[in-house]
Amino acid sequence: MPSRNAFKHALAAKVPQIGIWSTLPDPYISELLAGAGFDWILLDAEHTPGDPTTMLRQLQAVQAERDRPTNAVVRPPWNDPVLIKQYLDIGAQTLLLPFVQTREEAEAAVAATRYPPHGIRGMGGTVRASKFGRDARYVAEAASEICVLVQVETAEALEQLEDIANVDGVDGVFIGPGDLSASMGVAGQVNHPTVRAAVDKAIARILACGKAPGILMNDEPRAQELLELGALFVAVANDQVLLRKSADDVAARFKARGLPPAPRPPAAPATY
Numbered sequence: 200m201p202s203r204n205a206f207k208h209a210l211a212a213k214v215p216q217i218g219i220w221s222t223l224p225d226p227y228i229s230e231l232l233a234g235a236g237f238d239w240i241l242l243d244a245e246h247t248p249g250d251p252t253t254m255l256r257q258l259q260a261v262q263a264e265r266d267r268p269t270n271a272v273v274r275p276p277w278n279d280p281v282l283i284k285q286y287l288d289i290g291a292q293t294l295l296l297p298f299v300q301t302r303e304e305a306e307a308a309v310a311a312t313r314y315p316p317h318g319i320r321g322m323g324g325t326v327r328a329s330k331f332g333r334d335a336r337y338v339a340e341a342a343s344e345i346c347v348l349v350q351v352e353t354a355e356a357l358e359q360l361e362d363i364a365n366v367d368g369v370d371g372v373f374i375g376p377g378d379l380s381a382s383m384g385v386a387g388q389v390n391h392p393t394v395r396a397a398v399d400k401a402i403a404r405i406l407a408c409g410k411a412p413g414i415l416m417n418d419e420p421r422a423q424e425l426l427e428l429g430a431l432f433v434a435v436a437n438d439q440v441l442l443r444k445s446a447d448d449v450a451a452r453f454k455a456r457g458l459p460p461a462p463r464p465p466a467a468p469a470t471y
Contacts, residue, residue, distance in 0.1 A: 224242075
């Protein structure tokens with residue numbers, strides 16, 4: 200039978216899940232992060248040069264962690280049934296699907312994760328998800344362990360929020376703060392008062408629909424505030440930001456102290 204999706208069951212039980220966002224598409228990094236102790240790790244293929252082949256290696260690296268297991272959440276580059284099929288076939292159980300604007304698009308996302316007659320997912324008898332065909336129950340039971348998260352990330356999509364969240368098969372709704380800020384005319388200002396108010400209200404609206412709200416928020420006090428408002432899956436750090444900031448900080452500290460003058464090479468002997 201399909202592996203139990205601990206992340207999906209935690210959301211259904213309203214147990215908050217703390218995650219890390221990974222935009223460095225390399226299995227070595229995925230393995231390192233998987234052992235950090237987060238509940239989930241977002242493996243991004245939307246804003247990275249990753250592809251299904253790279254993602255397969257990342258999933259294998261994350262799933263190999265046994266001491267402090269974390270749940271992989273895969274973000275394809277688009278809400279596209281062909282891409283969804285590929286990522287499910289290589290073993291992804293939780294998908295975060297970008298730029299869902301309407302109920303119809305949410306319904307299409309769910310349908311792409313279900314086999315007929317409940318959806319349009321193509322049959323692949325020997326895929327990794329079914330243990331290469333050894334799991335005879337996979338086709339019948341896969342949907343019960345697949346978690347569908349949709350991204351609502353524009354002011355226009357927020358107007359359709361209840362219609363999107365109430366789609367059967369949608370487990371959670373992720374508010375994309377960056378794109379939302381851009382659509383509201385304050386690009387990049389995720390803590391702008393207008394954006395904050397919209398996010399706070401969206402969390403309450405998603406909860407009222409009985410679904411799990413989620414967000415990425417690198418600002419720790421704000422992330423804690425969103426958890427207290429009821430957000431159930433919150434990414435609180437980004438691997439690329441952590442690496443960049445740590446490197447910049449170390450370089451700046453040493454530069455600020457001043458470097459000793461470089462030793463002068465010994466003078467060459469005079470020749471006449």
